[in-house]
Amino acid sequence: MPQGQPSVVPDDGLTTRQRRNRPLVLVHTGPGKGKSTAAFGLALRAWNQGWPVGVFQFVKSAKWKVGEERALRVLGDTGEGGTVAWHKMGEGWSWVQRDSQFSNEEAAREGWEQVKRDLAAETYKLYVLDEFAYPMHWGWVDPAEVVSVLRDRPGHQHVVITGRNAPQELCDVADLVTEMTKVKHPMDAGQKGQRGIEW
Amino acid sequence: MPQGQPSVVPDDGLTTRQRRNRPLVLVHTGPGKGKSTAAFGLALRAWNQGWPVGVFQFVKSAKWKVGEERALRVLGDTGEGGTVAWHKMGEGWSWVQRDSQFSNEEAAREGWEQVKRDLAAETYKLYVLDEFAYPMHWGWVDPAEVVSVLRDRPGHQHVVITGRNAPQELCDVADLVTEMTKVKHPMDAGQKGQRGIEW
Numbered sequence: 553m554p555q556g557q558p559s560v561v562p563d564d565g566l567t568t569r570q571r572r573n574r575p576l577v578l579v580h581t582g583p584g585k586g587k588s589t590a591a592f593g594l595a596l597r598a599w600n601q602g603w604p605v606g607v608f609q610f611v612k613s614a615k616w617k618v619g620e621e622r623a624l625r626v627l628g629d630t631g632e633g634g635t636v637a638w639h640k641m642g643e644g645w646s647w648v649q650r651d652s653q654f655s656n657e658e659a660a661r662e663g664w665e666q667v668k669r670d671l672a673a674e675t676y677k678l679y680v681l682d683e684f685a686y687p688m689h690w691g692w693v694d695p696a697e698v699v700s701v702l703r704d705r706p707g708h709q710h711v712v713i714t715g716r717n718a719p720q721e722l723c724d725v726a727d728l729v730t731e732m733t734k735v736k737h738p739m740d741a742g743q744k745g746q747r748g749i750e751w
Numbered sequence: 752m753p754q755g756q757p758s759v760v761p762d763d764g765l766t767t768r769q770r771r772n773r774p775l776v777l778v779h780t781g782p783g784k785g786k787s788t789a790a791f792g793l794a795l796r797a798w799n800q801g802w803p804v805g806v807f808q809f810v811k812s813a814k815w816k817v818g819e820e821r822a823l824r825v826l827g828d829t830g831e832g833g834t835v836a837w838h839k840m841g842e843g844w845s846w847v848q849r850d851s852q853f854s855n856e857e858a859a860r861e862g863w864e865q866v867k868r869d870l871a872a873e874t875y876k877l878y879v880l881d882e883f884a885y886p887m888h889w890g891w892v893d894p895a896e897v898v899s900v901l902r903d904r905p906g907h908q909h910v911v912i913t914g915r916n917a918p919q920e921l922c923d924v925a926d927l928v929t930e931m932t933k934v935k936h937p938m939d940a941g942q943k944g945q946r947g948i949e950w
Contacts, residue, residue, distance in 0.1 A: 573945055574945075576948060580785060584929040584930065584931075585789070585929045586779060586785055586786075586789035586929045586931065587785075588792070589789040589792025589793055589796075590784070590785030590788040590789040590792060590931075591792070592792040592795060593785075593787070593790070593791040593819060594788055594948065596788075596791060596795075596818050596819045596822035596823070597788075597818030597819065597822075597947050597948065597949075597950060598818070598947050599818070599822055600817065600818035600819075600821045600822055600947075601818070601946060601947040603947060618799065619795050619796030619797070619798070619800070620792060620795045620796065620799075622799045622832075623795035623796075623799055623826055623832070624795070626826060626831055626832075627822055627825060630825055630829070632825055633821075633822070633825075677947075678947070710947070710948065723934065723935065726935060727935070728784060728935060729934035729935040730783040730784045730785050730931050730932065730933065730934060731783065731931075731932040731934050732785065732789075732929050732931055733929065733930040733931075733932050734929065735780075735922065735928035735929060735930050736922065736925060736926070736927060736928040746772055746773075746775075747800060748796050748797050748799075748800040748802060748876075748909070749775060749777075749793065749909065750796075751796060
């Protein structure tokens with residue numbers, strides 16, 4: 553990958569170093585594969601920089617992404633890079649009492665409340681909000697509030713958000729938006745998900 | 752991510768289990784970000800399955816992807832999952848004599864020759880051929896030969912190939928093709944690549 557030259561140098565009074573080190577909001581959206589895997593790939597870079605990484609999985613099923621979870625937990629535990637905290641909605645958020653009876657909507661909102669608390673406390677340097685586009689798309693979490701919280705987040709915290717149908721107002725405020733487009737998928741040929749590839 | 756149901760059940764005489772366990776060719780192409788990071792995210796799943804993973808980086812610069820490299824090397828060394836072998840064209844392939852003077856074209860071809868040898872020997876269960884679309888696009892490695900080798904590869908070996916401009920004949924033979932589309936990129940706003948995000 554070539555080291556790209558910016559085509560425009562913005563008139564924002566920042567030095568290149570300041571601009572380079574700006575905390576980013578990244579969005580991986582679209583119907584294709586790779587939205588979450590690319591986010592976890594990014595987490596490897598963050599780990600290598602020694603950054604504390606916080607993963608929030610806004611999905612119901614705990615089956616998926618066990619590979620990424622175990623790999624990142626093992627990495628976090630080596631002490632050779634950053635720490636990794638992994639929070640799953642599917643099993644009830646780790647900070648929530650076991651016997652809480654949340655609907656999916658309430659659980660998604662509770663996840664977002666914790667993200668807000670962590671952003672305010674500057675708990676992590678990289679936040680992976682996996683599948684967080686869905687609760688916004690479904691109206692469970694207000695995109696306008698997300699945009700406002702992200703805009704005003706303190707310090708130097710990167711946030712990557714994945715999921716189809718990312719709201720336009722989120723994309724407007726994001727620094728990078730990648731759309732994963734499905735060109736061809738094994739399921740089209742009647743193939744089911746398989747171990748090691750889909751999870 | 753919901754556990755998708757195939758829309759078509761092919762009339763290929765295979766059971767679901769056989770179809771599920773078919774070795775795959777995956778292509779991540781397009782101008783957007785996330786092609787390689789998603790491939791390395793996949794490698795986490797393979798590692799978690801205990802699969803031997805072989806990474807071949809067909810790029811000149813050794814600067815990029817140091818985060819993924821270190822993370823996957825550390826994971827491979829834990830013994831808690833699969834092994835990881837990481838081969839870089841940029842520093843001269845590990846199996847090539849130090850004083851060899853290869854042009855980029857020769858080096859790319861030499862990398863492909865080793866991939867062929869490893870496929871024949873069934874050395875790995877997941878091959879990450881990072882940025883391998885470029886040498887094909889540039890005519891250094893014949894896509895028709897790649898297609899033929901991938902089609903006839905023995906055993907159960909998954910191959911993921913990344914890079915812009917993946918040749919059509921490769922996409923035709925691939926099981927999954929995802930195109931990463933650039934919707935918005937920090938460099939458009941004059942931002943340069945930054946540590947922990949770009950490498």
